[in-house]
Amino acid sequence: MEVIDSRVTYDVLTLGETMVRFSPAGYERLGQSRTVEMHVAGSESNTAIGLARLGHRVAWLSRLTNNSIGRWIAAEVASHGVDVSHVVWTDDDRVGTYYMERGAPPRSSQVIYDRAESAVSHMRPEELPSELFCSQAARVFHTSGITLGISSQSRQTALRAIELARGAGQLLSFDLNYRSRLWTASAAGEACEPVMAQSDLIFLPIRDARPVCGTSSSDPAEVCRELHLRWPRATIVVTRGNLGAAAIDLAGTFFEQSAFSAVEVERLGGGDAFSAGYLSAFLSGKKTADALRWACATAAIKYTIPGDLPLIDRSAVAALVADESQLGSAIQR
Amino acid sequence: MEVIDSRVTYDVLTLGETMVRFSPAGYERLGQSRTVEMHVAGSESNTAIGLARLGHRVAWLSRLTNNSIGRWIAAEVASHGVDVSHVVWTDDDRVGTYYMERGAPPRSSQVIYDRAESAVSHMRPEELPSELFCSQAARVFHTSGITLGISSQSRQTALRAIELARGAGQLLSFDLNYRSRLWTASAAGEACEPVMAQSDLIFLPIRDARPVCGTSSSDPAEVCRELHLRWPRATIVVTRGNLGAAAIDLAGTFFEQSAFSAVEVERLGGGDAFSAGYLSAFLSGKKTADALRWACATAAIKYTIPGDLPLIDRSAVAALVADESQLGSAIQR
Amino acid sequence: MEVIDSRVTYDVLTLGETMVRFSPAGYERLGQSRTVEMHVAGSESNTAIGLARLGHRVAWLSRLTNNSIGRWIAAEVASHGVDVSHVVWTDDDRVGTYYMERGAPPRSSQVIYDRAESAVSHMRPEELPSELFCSQAARVFHTSGITLGISSQSRQTALRAIELARGAGQLLSFDLNYRSRLWTASAAGEACEPVMAQSDLIFLPIRDARPVCGTSSSDPAEVCRELHLRWPRATIVVTRGNLGAAAIDLAGTFFEQSAFSAVEVERLGGGDAFSAGYLSAFLSGKKTADALRWACATAAIKYTIPGDLPLIDRSAVAALVADESQLGSAIQR
Amino acid sequence: MEVIDSRVTYDVLTLGETMVRFSPAGYERLGQSRTVEMHVAGSESNTAIGLARLGHRVAWLSRLTNNSIGRWIAAEVASHGVDVSHVVWTDDDRVGTYYMERGAPPRSSQVIYDRAESAVSHMRPEELPSELFCSQAARVFHTSGITLGISSQSRQTALRAIELARGAGQLLSFDLNYRSRLWTASAAGEACEPVMAQSDLIFLPIRDARPVCGTSSSDPAEVCRELHLRWPRATIVVTRGNLGAAAIDLAGTFFEQSAFSAVEVERLGGGDAFSAGYLSAFLSGKKTADALRWACATAAIKYTIPGDLPLIDRSAVAALVADESQLGSAIQR
Amino acid sequence: MEVIDSRVTYDVLTLGETMVRFSPAGYERLGQSRTVEMHVAGSESNTAIGLARLGHRVAWLSRLTNNSIGRWIAAEVASHGVDVSHVVWTDDDRVGTYYMERGAPPRSSQVIYDRAESAVSHMRPEELPSELFCSQAARVFHTSGITLGISSQSRQTALRAIELARGAGQLLSFDLNYRSRLWTASAAGEACEPVMAQSDLIFLPIRDARPVCGTSSSDPAEVCRELHLRWPRATIVVTRGNLGAAAIDLAGTFFEQSAFSAVEVERLGGGDAFSAGYLSAFLSGKKTADALRWACATAAIKYTIPGDLPLIDRSAVAALVADESQLGSAIQR
Amino acid sequence: MEVIDSRVTYDVLTLGETMVRFSPAGYERLGQSRTVEMHVAGSESNTAIGLARLGHRVAWLSRLTNNSIGRWIAAEVASHGVDVSHVVWTDDDRVGTYYMERGAPPRSSQVIYDRAESAVSHMRPEELPSELFCSQAARVFHTSGITLGISSQSRQTALRAIELARGAGQLLSFDLNYRSRLWTASAAGEACEPVMAQSDLIFLPIRDARPVCGTSSSDPAEVCRELHLRWPRATIVVTRGNLGAAAIDLAGTFFEQSAFSAVEVERLGGGDAFSAGYLSAFLSGKKTADALRWACATAAIKYTIPGDLPLIDRSAVAALVADESQLGSAIQR
Secondary structure, rough: OOOOOOOEEEEEEEEOOOOOEOOOOOOOOOOOOEEEEEEEOOOOHHHHHHHHHHHEEEEEEEEEEOOHHHHHHHHHHHHHEEEEEOEEEEEEEEEEEEEEEEOOOOOEEEEEEEEOOOOOOHOHHHHHHHHHOOOOOOOEEEEEEEHHHHHHHHHHHHHHHHHHHHHOOOEEEEEOOOOOOOHHHHHHHHHOOOHHHHHHHHEEHHHHHHHHHOOOOOHHHHHHHHHHHHOOOOEEEEOHHHHHEEEOOOOOOOOEEOOOOOOOOOOHHHHHHHHHHHHHHHHOOOHHHHHHHHHHHHHHHOOOOOOOOOOHHHHHHHHHHOOOOOOOOOOEO | OOOOOOOOOOOOOOOOOOEEEEEEOOOOOOOOOOOOOOEOOOOOHHHHHHHOOOOOOEEEEEEEEEHHHOOOOOOHHHOOOOOOOOOEEEEEOOOOOEEEEEOOOOOOOOEEEEOOOOOOHHHHHHHHOHOOOOOOEEEEEHHHHHHOOOOOHHHHHHHHHHHHHOOOOEEEEEOOOOOOOOOOHHHHHHHHHHHHHOOOOOEEEHHHHHHOOOOOOOOOHHHHHHHHHHOOOOOEEEEHHHOEEEOOOOOOEEEOOOOOOOOOOOOHHHHHHHHHHHHHHHHHHOOOOHHHHHHHHHHHHHHOOOOOOOOOOHHHHHHHHHHHOOOEEEOOO | OOOOOOOEEEEEEEOOOOOOEEEOOOOOOOOOOOOEEEEEEEEHHHOOOOHHHHOOEEEEEEEEEEEEEHHHHHHHHOOOOOOOOOOOEEEEOEOEEEEEOOOOOOOOOOOEEEEEOOOHHHHHHHHHHHHOOOOOOOEEEEEHHHHHHHHHHHOOOOOOHHHHHHHHEEEEEEEEEOOOOOOOHHHHHHHHHHHHOOOEEEEEEEEHHHHHHHOOOOHHHHHHHHHHHHHHEEEEEEOOOHEEEEEEEOOOOEEEEEOOOOOOOOOOOOHHHHHHHHHHHHOOOOHHHHHHHHHHHHHHHHHHHOOOOOOOOOHHHHHHHHHHOOOEEEEEO | OOOOOOOOOOHHHHHHHOOEEEEOOOOOOOOOOOEEEEEEEEEHHHHHHHHHOOOOEEEEOEEEOOHHHHHHHHHHHHHHOEEEOEEEOOOOOOOOOOEOOOOOOOOOOOEEEEEOEEOOOHOOOOHHOOHHHOOOOEEEEEEHHHHHHHHHHHHHHHHHHHHHHHHHHHHHEOOOOOOOOOOOHHHHHHHHHHHHHOOOOEEHHHHHHHHHHHHOOOOOHHHHHHHHHHHHOEEEEEEEEHHHHHEEEOOEEEEEOOOOOOOOOOOHHHHHHHHHHHHHHHHHHOOOHHHHHHHHHHHHHHHHHOOOOOOOHHHHHHHHHOOOOOOOOOEEE | OOOOOOOOOOOEEEOOOOOEEEEEEOOOOOOOEEEEEEEEHHHHHHHHHHHOOOOOEEEEEEEOOOOOHHHHHHHHHHHHOOOOOOEEEOOOOOOOEEEEOOOOOOOEEEEEEEEEOOOOOHOOOHOOOOHOOOOOEEEEEEEHHHHOOOHHHHHHHHHHHHHHHHHHHOOOEEEEOOOOOOOOHHHHHHHHHHHHHHHOOOEEEHHHHHHOOOOOOHOOOOOOOOHHOOOOOOOEEEEOOHHHHEEEEOOOOOEEEOOOOOOOOOOOOOHHHHHHHHHHHOOOOOOOHHHHHHHHHHHHHOOOOOOOOOOOOOOHHHHHOOOOOOOOOOEEO | OOOOOOOOOOOEEEOOOOEEEEEEEOOOOOOOOEEEEEEEEOHHHHHHHHHOOOOOOOOOEEEEEHHHHHHHHHHHHHHOOOOOOEEEEEEEEEOEEEEOOOOOOOOOEEEEEEOOEOOOOOOOOOOOOHOOOOOEEEEEEEEHHHHHHHHHHHHHHHHHHHHHHOOOOOOEEEOOOOOOOOOOHHHHHHHHHHHHHHHHHEEHHHHHHHHHOOOOOEEEEEEEEHHHHHHOOEEEEEEOOHHHHHEEEOOOOOEOOOOOOOOOOOOHHHHHHHHHHHHHHHHOOOOOHHHHHHHHHHHHHHHHHOOOOOOOOOHHHHHHOOOOOOOOOOEEE
């Protein structure tokens, strides 16, 4: 299968913040050991890495602090084949971090964000690499609601990037990625609404549909139809965790895909891997039902990998997609 | 909720031995790696730590060897907010240790005790801090059958402490904690009988009721009733592992609480966390049914934490207690 | 029970290659961490270790590179009580290695073999310790299809050893151990056929019966009967993974044993442990049904132990065999 | 020797910020491994821990974020016997952090501070525990220039604490602790001048005397005399790294102490250990020459201990002080 | 300073093999621990990484096995900014490895090579990326004697690359890098002679000058003059370990540079870092004396970094070069 | 060189206790990390391992607890080629342990012994394997003063073993190995005197000569002469740490050997390695001067190896012995 379009430089551009995550080993609590794991973690760089490992040409746009921590983030993202040469470097700001203690039921995982005043929170629209916003540069521009929620400056930058991408005829892919620690559901809904109205592809977890988008139902088919009425020009993909995912296309056709069963080694990054899988299939010309299946398979394999990054192999995803014995099956109603 | 009674110095005094546990990582066997985990482990200090983390003022009484190992034990216990200033220090004796290889079914965990001649085994009644045995010093005195079983000297010391606590009007909380490597069931039963006869609160696993206490049934309600007839002045709490717990109060009313489902990261210390949860609820004025629920919730969260110590947060326990969706429900028959 | 026959020097001789396995920790992918686990791994040395830990006198024959890696392999095998004094040492060849990334479903474990041109692949028949091939030296000679598949030289050596063992009146135990990375099923079948025709004891996984041995059924009883017709002088033992094992004896009687349920910590080495358990029971004079039960119990305990080696205790295996509550039950039809 | 004055509750109060330090293992660079060490690090808590381990009663005043990170800092400090019950807790602010890559010559160690907007930077004067500022509460109040440099709010709080301590008749101990990443030398000099003018005990490295305090010489005796003329009511102690330390007392007598030779395992925290050693000797009634020797010995032992904390034993320090064979010798000119 | 020439795509192309190194931690012997460090190690990729981190555009040419190990090597090299897009991938061959036990005097470090039949050993001339061998593609082509010594096939490939590079007008940089485990000194001398005769820049350790190049003296000035007579069109750089380095330029002028004193954390990779430092200075237009100083400074900083890779920062190297207090001084005789 | 005498079964028998040592990593203090290293450590098993690795046939006699800890000790000793089949196993006693915190100057290493009531402390003379005490079984019997000092029972066992060995015509090698934590110098001197009077070979550190043996001088030549007068039938070897060693033979000739300079990675086990080196040379027929040089070389290499065990290679020791450039030179006065 051909996964690359040679008429453009990049298949996908992504824009977003990447942080350092600190986690104690296994199910330890912070302070139990003198060592912690240090992970690179960012929604849009995760998706970029997933796409690169699936065979696509991807550039990740961001702003990073020019110190050992920032350079390590760039090195890690680059090592998986993502082009980081367009990242903006600053000497002034900090690298955002967060702490995560893994919980096992009934103890929930605990996250402590420490991301205020990060380099991306101070990213300005004029720092965007304007040469990438033309039709030969990329087919798809992808970002998420996090970039809109970090700060008013990052929101302006994201909105400007979206405007430029749209102007250049690039397709717009948007992952709602609502974070309650960043802003309220209503603020997120208000800010993201105009972006989703312009999007060609929208990803959102079904649990956020009601609080952020104001849908009235919790049934996936109903949710999809309500969202389709609001944003008829987008394919809308709704993730449902262990229940799989659903989508509605421009024609209003509803698709469902059950999840592939997976041993969950690390849940973080699953949604970003899902988006990578969907976008990869989409870029390869697959239909919505197939793309949903690719997305669920990519997420399932991610769940088995420690850390936030989707360290997947295309062959393994393809094998899972093709495996008839797997529960996951695409249903078109 | 007010968890502290300001009219007393401590909510609870506990007395007991704390050892060092050595365990290989994960499911390794001893000798597979050149490093082993080193844990602080002691029933009564575990309960003290649980209580301190739940917001209570607790002092832990013990005897420790004045070397790096003994001081590390004290530092670890103190770090969680337990007062260790009444610990008796000795230059003469050793710190008890044990080795534990974690098994996975069908391979059982293997424990090798190496606790003979420890500092607590040589603790004498006159080493007890007499100033703590008055009504203003503490509301509850808590110890366990282990302290009675370690040596005749530690037994005399525990019995003297119980006598002093009772004389001072402190409530007596006793955890049977039968250890077959320390003594026979009949010896334990004989030694603990007079203590349980004086106790206000008794904890025991249902599996020990028959061999140690000589009950005739294995049904929790029956067991509780039999024990109530013998020790009518105590609230008796029976733990049932994955099946939850039961209790009978002074009025002979029987209570049952199913367990909260939990991923078991480390089972050790679960019973001590249970006692801490019960005592915390009791000290806060909760009724028996509520206290059982607090005890089961505290134990459930402990199971998810590596090591013996109940590194719990009060807010997490409270949230679990309040969670209607959890299976655990108090039933009064 | 007496497990040793004092009239012979060794209960069992095994011959085969042992490699070094590199694995990242837990479910990590290669490259995620800068450290990897280093394991000793070889089918016949695994079986030898299992037998030694079950109380038997065992010698392991092989060829090792005389460097730190080869000597480490010998030291590790010797540490469990296996006699390695008959190993042939060479300055010329390399130690075979392989890399293994543990997968969690749906991500499968990935193995990268790097075993070409190893010391055993260059082992010559005349390097066999001829003094061991007499009736007083050993009761059983055990090897596996891997030794036949590594190279033509190792195959000639294995065939010569089998010839010598048979000539000396030693019983021949053969584990098919088909490895698709080494050779095709038909090549393996062709090469192993004459060995199995001479064997007293044959172990094979049921999944290999059809491709390698050309059986027509997938039903264990049918498979056993077909194989019995071909090799009537052998007891044939068929392993079925989580479904247990089956056997057919010289009289054509069929036996079945369900598996003991086990938490799988590491699957590698399970088949070798199975053979060790079977051989141990056989050497101790147990009947086929009992030997099957010992084999399944030994494998079940191995699954709970990290690494390839069966670091089992005889007492634990015996206790599991004797445990009536376990699902595993021997059925004679 | 009696190290505690029973007429006061605490021998020393210290006030300051404590952060988390992240460091890769050994001489690794950030990103080489997926794990980093996590240390508790704060000048005034280090000194408090040193004093507690030397046998004194110490309380540490600070402001901490009420999350797992802040609570871990408090637990660690408390574990060494420091009273942390007067710490102010906040739900609003972050815990300051820094990254440190250890360098070996000629590669220097690299520090990346990330401490802006920390809990202490927002500490207000009215959050000081007023009950501690009376003559029965403590003999000495100790803080450092860092507390004055973090933010204007922390400076006001430190100045108010100094005012209260002085008003209560407590002795004032001040460690200049100039940090060029926090403020300029001239700003530090201006802000610290009025504090040093009120101090009874001043610690400063000789390298900071000229830029911060404006001395004209680099000879320790000259430096001491210049500083004595400015702050005649203080004993002034000047540290000289590997060359030892010097002091001048109220009478203008100059003292010198060479350093004890030490293998440097970790340099961080050496100055704080020095202050702890000096204060301990001072509190025990030792003369200036002896106190200098105690200070150098405490610092020398700290250098051999990984991490920032002075995990010293009083007996080891005392033995080193008493060791005639050591180079360090007090010279009074 | 401008380090990049914008008229060419790459400043430097390097060609060579990169392996995986396994080492136990610290000074452990193999087998003491169950974990080993896994390092990426290759002379020409090391030099490429050093150049990239010093600010140059570099591509690394090689042949890698298309499995997790080969891809990890590429990812690691790419993460430091080296272009790996021209690497040739194969499904057929293995990744070369070696084991290294670090020794401390008088125990020497032990290396066990296991590199036969690696992917590079089978690299064919026609696999070279011909598009890179033109004047616009690169200014310098760099390889080493190792590439000539691995196999006859890799030698032919290296010679063909050199021929192409020379034909395209690229400068030829050659590091002798004699390895006695690969071939004899005379074989190496014979094979490398024609390459050195065409080189513009030659690096060699002084200890190899006599056995490989047949010089008669051990004095650096003499050695340089002898080599200059043989290869007058090259600048010849001779490394002398702790004694520094020397060079002779096209005009026959001799230069000397003493070493910068450094704490040796890991010696491996020092020579490759030296070459990177020299080439960087050369590319930036520096004179021979300055380039020697840059080379020694880069090597000194590398010695302080664990692993084979020169994880250097340009600013640190520049600061060391500029540091007058450092012993290293350039002398022109 | 032939190192084995084929007329006897073993070259050397050693008898002694082996313990488990717990140490934190590097220079950490106990409690700083949750993991500790676990080492096998015993003077006589160390010497046995050294001899086996130098090519000799050795059996180690001891008494071990039959649990995972005891079996691990035996496995570790056996892995290096020592015969452990004569070890006596007990179900009743504990494995002795000790804790060791490594210090760096001026902080000394701290040892906490916890060895009372160990399996060897209860070893009885009748548990000795009588079949080994004949002239065909072994040439040398080796034990140390520790075995005499552990308990009166172990002393009786050691004395009986010495009596048996002497009766069988075996040579007696005795290492004084004075441990002040076990007994006083005078008690040790009194107990060891009769053993040394019968010894053929005596090892002792020069620092113990005065307190334990009552010599009057501290000059090595003088010490040797004084000891020679007392025990004229023994070759007496005196170790001097960094200053090397000295010896006096039966003829009263004095020998001196300076130490080989070594980077000290771990000092523990150096003396035991020294004895192994000396005995190995002696068994190979070397003269006293050569044996001293072998002993010093073996110890020097041991110092560079982590842990207590002399994980040496014969070739490395031989190379060091033969290295003329090394400082160590034998002087015969």
